[in-house]
Amino acid sequence: MYISRNNRLVQLPDDAQDALIAAARSSAPVRGLTHGFYKYPARFSPVFARAAIQAFTSPGDLVLDPHVGGGTTLVEALAAGREGMGVDISTLAEFVSTVKCRIYSEAELDRLEWWSDRVANAVDIHRPSIALTDYEELGYYKHLDHPDRWRMRKAIEQSIASAMKLGTPRLVSFGRCVVLRSAQWALDGRSKQATIEDFRRVLTETSKDMLQGARELRAAVKANGRHGVTVLRRSTAGIEHDDDVRGMRAPRLVVTSPPYPGVHVLYHRWQVDGRKETPLPFMIANKLDGSGASYYTMGDRKNPRLDNYFANIKASMSSVAAIANKDTVVVQMIAFSDARKQLPRYLEAMEACGLTEMMLPVLKEEADGRLWRSVPGRRWYSMQRGETPGSQELVLFHRKATVSPSQLQVHRGHPLPTNPAARGQSARA
Numbered sequence: 001m002y003i004s005r006n007n008r009l010v011q012l013p014d015d016a017q018d019a020l021i022a023a024a025r026s027s028a029p030v031r032g033l034t035h036g037f038y039k040y041p042a043r044f045s046p047v048f049a050r051a052a053i054q055a056f057t058s059p060g061d062l063v064l065d066p067h068v069g070g071g072t073t074l075v076e077a078l079a080a081g082r083e084g085m086g087v088d089i090s091t092l093a094e095f096v097s098t099v100k101c102r103i104y105s106e107a108e109l110d111r112l113e114w115w116s117d118r119v120a121n122a123v124d125i126h127r128p129s130i131a132l133t134d135y136e137e138l139g140y141y142k143h144l145d146h147p148d149r150w151r152m153r154k155a156i157e158q159s160i161a162s163a164m165k166l167g168t169p170r171l172v173s174f175g176r177c178v179v180l181r182s183a184q185w186a187l188d189g190r191s192k193q194a195t196i197e198d199f200r201r202v203l204t205e206t207s208k209d210m211l212q213g214a215r216e217l218r219a220a221v222k223a224n225g226r227h228g229v230t231v232l233r234r235s236t237a238g239i240e241h242d243d244d245v246r247g248m249r250a251p252r253l254v255v256t257s258p259p260y261p262g263v264h265v266l267y268h269r270w271q272v273d274g275r276k277e278t279p280l281p282f283m284i285a286n287k288l289d290g291s292g293a294s295y296y297t298m299g300d301r302k303n304p305r306l307d308n309y310f311a312n313i314k315a316s317m318s319s320v321a322a323i324a325n326k327d328t329v330v331v332q333m334i335a336f337s338d339a340r341k342q343l344p345r346y347l348e349a350m351e352a353c354g355l356t357e358m359m360l361p362v363l364k365e366e367a368d369g370r371l372w373r374s375v376p377g378r379r380w381y382s383m384q385r386g387e388t389p390g391s392q393e394l395v396l397f398h399r400k401a402t403v404s405p406s407q408l409q410v411h412r413g414h415p416l417p418t419n420p421a422a423r424g425q426s427a428r429a
Contacts (some may be wrong), residue, residue: 007162010329010358010397016055017362023051024333024395025373030247033075033220034100034213038181040070040093041265044333048074052255056329057082059225061252065113066236069267072099073255074229078103079217081224085251087232087239090268091287094233099177103221104169104214108246112174112214115166116207119178120200122162125296129157134284140283143276148193155199156183160284165251174214178207180284187280188270240322250325255332258316261346262337306342314349321354322398330355330398335375339392347396355398371395 012020026047030036053063056258059081068095077084078101086097106114135141144153156179163175179332182203186194194202194219231428232244239245259265268289282289306379320330337344347357363369373393 003093007363008356008358012055012360014362017360019047020051021360021362021371024120024371026138030072030212033079033217035075036213037100037177038096038272039072039184039209040096041267042071044072046072046076048333049073049255050080051254052331053077053080053082056253056331058252062246062249063254064251064254064323066239066254066316067256067258068231069093070229071259074101074231075136075217077225078229079220081175081221081227083227083247084229085232085245086230087234087236089233091233091289092268092282092285094231095173095233095287095395096177096180099173099346101217101231102174102214103218103226104170104174108168109211109215109218110169111166112207112211115162115171115175116178116204116211118158119175119207120204122158123155123196123198123200124158124225125151125205127158129154131162132157132160135283138288142280143272143278144280146273149272151196152183152186152194152199152380155196156280156284159183159203176285178203178210180228181210182206182279183284184270184281187272187278190272193251197401209267211383223248233412237314237319239319245323248323250323250328252328254320254324254330255327257333258313259309261342262336263335264281280313309312310345310349312371313346314353317350317355319351324400326400326402328400330396332396332398333393334396335391337395338396341356345414350396350398351401353399357403360397360400 005221006382010017026045028045028047034048045111053073053076057063057267060083060190062083062085063073063077065084065086068074071086074084075087084101086095088094092356103337123318132140158183159179160176161181164172166172166175182199186199214261216255230240230244232239234242259267268282268291269279270281274276278288324330336345336346342413350357355379359369360371362373366372370392374393375391
């Protein structure tokens with residue numbers, strides 16, 4: 001891959017550009033490898049992540065996702081023989097991404113297969129379940145205390161107890177992820193309550209599917225070479241000062257899907273009994289969380305100006321630019337609640353971070369020369385009708401600017417605003 005410094009064009013062969021565009025616009029369901037371990041809200045397309053990795057990197061290169069979410073980028077990097085690093089402030093994202101990127105030994109897989117054949121037997125409403133009183137006192141069973149829910153609550157507790165008997169932390173995490181995915185199926189956004197018998201069946205099916213995915217990932221790594229994957233639970237802002245990052249080589253590719261400005265996505269809760277929100281997934285993952293939605297979306301949807309959002313995206317992407325070099329390609333998939341107003345502001349934020357937009361030459365005949373895709377099935381859109389700005393995603397390409405943001409702004413006659421949030425912001429421990 002070559003970058004033309006003068007005309008801001010990404011110079012890829014036409015067939016490589018076509019493959020990238022086709023992958024971005026693919027409506028193929030998320031499947032394969034370990035991608036089905038959990039349905040993370042607004043999850044990244046593995047087809048596109050794979051295409052971007054193939055287009056812009058070589059084996060052994062470092063791929064960074066500064067908003068890693070469900071770990072899709074890391075799984076694809078690992079499977080393709082690249083090194084991966086992911087960053088996220090959510091303990092749930094950290095859990096899911098870590099489990100999805102773990103390479104299990106044949107002995108571990110055999111042990112998990114033995115457990116998969118028996119986990120459904122652990123669910124018996126006539127037997128007691130473990131008492132997770134600490135989580136209950138902290139409110140993690142919120143909206144699950146209705147008389148109609150006690151059976152499912154007990155089934156989940158019994159499944160967790162079974163997973164805990166797997167012994168080693170690696171295997172217990174896999175077992176908890178099986179329970180997490182099965183409970184998500186049983187509770188999140190359902191209009192009809194699942195039966196216990198259905199939950200037992202899904203436990204078995206999910207564990208078998210996840211085992212197959214783990215074997216596929218193991219085979220891909222064996223074929224393409226094994227490189228490390230690091231998942232950091234923190235804010236991306238200030239990451240250049242992190243002990244785990246300082247001294248590392250620059251990423252060859254940054255590919256990510258940051259929170260969308262003005263688009264509400266419920267990253268940290270499930271919805272039960274209509275739209276009642278519960279933090280139960282954190283309990284199943286054995287993680288703590290006490291944060292509101294604005295913590296994960298980088299801004300409060302009640303603030304129409306989105307000042308907090310843009311301060312936070314500048315902070316995080318400034319740190320990405322700080323660890324990038326002239327050869328780093330930054331690829332972002334994003335959507336807007338009002339693209340007409342928010343896209344120019346977003347591009348200005350990227351320039352302030354020291355990132356210059358690049359364009360794919362084959363798209364020069366399209367409306368604005370950018371890569372757009374339609375996503376009518378996403379969670380934030382499913383309750384709406386017709387085409388809305390929130391149902392369109394945009395793929396942006398950037399590289400590190402050859403001049404500093406301050407030089408660029410002064411040259412254009414616009415002084416760079418000082419923003420105390422743009423440096424050193426980190427997640428709570």
